[in-house]
Amino acid sequence: MDIGQGYLIAIKILVRGRGLYIQLVVSTLLLYYTIFVKHPQIVYLLILVGMLNVLTALLSDIGSHSALFYVLRICGAKPPTITTYVLTIAVLAALIGLVPVIALADFIKVVTALTINIIASTSLLYYVFLTVKKNLVLSIA
Amino acid sequence: MLEVIALLTYSAVLIFTLYYVIRAFKTSHHELREEVVEFRRDILARVVITYKVITGFTRSPLLVLALLMLSACMVLSALSAQYGLAASSINVDGTDIYAVYVGFKELLPLSGVNRYLSEFRYADVNIYIRYVLKHGLELSLNGEKLTAYALVGIPTNMSKHFLADISISDDMLVICCNRSYGRVITLGGINYKVASADPKTVIDAMIFYGIPLLPVEAYLGTKPVVVPPDKVLIGTVPTISKIVNSSELTLTDLVMRFSKEDLERANLTALNELVRRYGGVVEVLRNNTLEILSGYGVPTAESMVSALISAIISSIILLTTFTALQPTVKSAYSRLSSVGIQPWNFTTMLTIFTTLTISAVGILMTAVINQVFGMYSAINSFITFVISAIVTAFFINRKLFNVSTVEVVPTPISNKFNLIVRHPNLCEVFNYISNIIKNDEFFELEDLDMRCDTFDGFLHASCRFRNSWGIGVDLDLFAGKYGGEGVELSFNISTWSIEELSEKQLESVLRLFESKILGGVKVWILVKGT
Secondary structure, X not given: OOOOOHHHHHHHHHHHOOHHHHHHHHHHHHHHHHHHOOOOOHHHHHHHHHHHHHHHHHHHOHHHHHHHHHHHHHOXXXXXXXXXXXXXXXXXXXXXXXXXXXXXXXXXXXXXXHHHHHHHHHHHHHHHHHHHHHHHHHHHO | OHHHHHHHHHHHHHHHHHHHHHHHHHHHOHHHHHXXXXXXXXXXXXXXXXXXXXXXXXXXXXXXXXHHHHHHHHHHHHHXXXXXXXXXXXXXOOOOOOEEEEEEEEEEEXXXXXXXXXXXXXXXXXXXXXEEEXXXXXXXXOOEEEEEEEEEEEOHHHHHHHOOOOOOOOOEEEEEOOOOOOOEEEEOOEEEXXXXXXHHHHHHOEEEOOEEOOOEEEEEOOEEEEOOHHHEXXXXXXXXXXXXXXXXXXXXXXXXXXXXXXXXXXXXXXXXXXXXXXXXXXXXXXXXXEEEEEEXXXXXXXXXXXXXXXXXXXXXXXXXHHHHOHHHHHXXXXXXXXXXXXXXHHHHHHHHHXXXXXXXXXXXXXXXXXXXXXXXXXXXXXXXXXXXXXXXHHHHHHHHOXXXXXXXXXXXXXXXXXXXXXXXXXXXXXXXXXXXXXXXXXXXXXXXXXXXXXXXXXXXXXXXXXXXXXXXXXXEEEEEEEOOOXXXXXXXXXXXXXXXXXXHHHHHHHHHHHHXXXXXXXHHHHHHOO
């Protein structure tokens, strides 16, 4: 098994899971508020909903991510591969989550939203990875 | 006296009844009482276990995420709420008047309304006060006491129109009486001349189409009931404003007359804002049609679409989150099934619990939104919440938490195994097994049939699972000679259930019974050393 390119596995997992599609649908629906609702505070709410959307999308595929981490550990994948996988998933999810915000927000808000989304999704995936790692150690012991 | 006797009688009857009820329970239902106590203990244990499992479920961060998303969607819906005023129109042929009427519920200072009127500079604006007093205003005139319950302020230029030939001024008050007093009245340290107007003229006076000059006290059907004219004090707007202790001009009604062209180009949306702020009603009379805009808002189509989209987003996220909770649900069910919780029980319980949790958050958010953003936003959020809650409850009940459709396999569960015992006293083995069954904490012996010889024997036992109604176990044990010095015991244990239970649940019951029998016989073999 070629596990050298973490980003390719990440894209495959994203495309095969339903999280990506859920996120796309929700982001598209949120565009309604971006376009039609003229409220000064709507942008902050869209940033929050976008972040929750990213987290939910990742959670819906959590089984696939968990299984993949297990396989990567068993096959002896190097830490950069896992990091690339985690970052690719996080960045893609964060970018899709940014769609409703990008038209309304200024540069600083966009960067903030992107950072929040990436941190949230990376933390979640890393937590899953740590759980898998811990369980694997326990089962081998 | 009668009350005391009645009280004593009731007390005596109550004590007498309670005494006999307690006595009756103490004497004749001793066994039944024990059963009830045991049943209650059983139920309590189940409730405690269920509570612990369910609270474990609530601690899941996924549930928190779902509730957070619901709250965010409700706020999203609240921010996008838009409401227009409820409108209706009536055909009023033959009026040919172009005018606008604004009626307020309370007495307002003119300064608050003025900035909205700047839009209508080219209109002929008249302000009125039609005010019902909370307490009657006592007046003394020619030694006769009069009480006014309502005050009416009219523009000076309209006095002849409403009061026949009386020309009103700021130092004059008009009472509606057929007698002419021609005296001075003192109110708040100011002397006013008094004039009398014909009550009939005043009753018939209208400031706008269908709006009488006298304040409306109530409605009889759709017909307004006005304050009687002899209980009304009429003056100019500044005079009445002084009487109600206002330092500036006040008003309750506003009538603007336009030319046809002016009304067509007038920006009437300013009046919507005015009514929305102060409450009341706007009536527009043009082209022989009376349009009435009430102060009550109705949601616009955009607002409804927004609430619906929020509900869809919220439902998608909630369902996705609850789908991710499925492994937790299955684990919870496997734990609860061992204490006899049925699948439909579990599904119903979890659905109710989830719905209650969502409802608690939804209602709390609605209340907060009502306080922060106002009633109309709260209604929009509530629509989002209700749709989300219904969709979520339906899907989790039918699909996500429905363990019965996933796990129930109505197949009979049984197990067979053999044990070889050397040099046994077969009847002793059979008695030992029957004693195990009789003293089992999980199973209650219903039927026992036993025959035994030196090397042959048969035992049949039918037991009921104590922790759940309608589940039982049957044991068939055959003993036969094995070789020269041993006996083979063939066990056949099968479970049965009145309801269609899952294979997993029946297997749990089977294993519980099997472990008791097998463990008991093994111990007996060890003790006897056979």
